[in-house]
Amino acid sequence: MTLIVGALLLAMGIGLVVFAMPKRSGKQPAFLRRDAAFVPYPAICLVFVAFGAALIISSIV
Secondary structure, three states, rough: OOHHHHHHHHHHHHHHHHOOOOOOOOOOHHHHHHHHHHHHHHEEEEEEEEHHHHHHHHHOO
């Protein structure tokens, strides 16, 4: 069960990173143009990736 939750958290974190990437024209997504969302978004992505990786590693070991 922990492996599944870890994989889901890792997938969500990677999905959030991919979702926030700039378009080919160089424009940021609309929600990242505001300063209020630009600051915590990388931290939220990092939390999802870190917890997902930690859960996967702890379930394997």
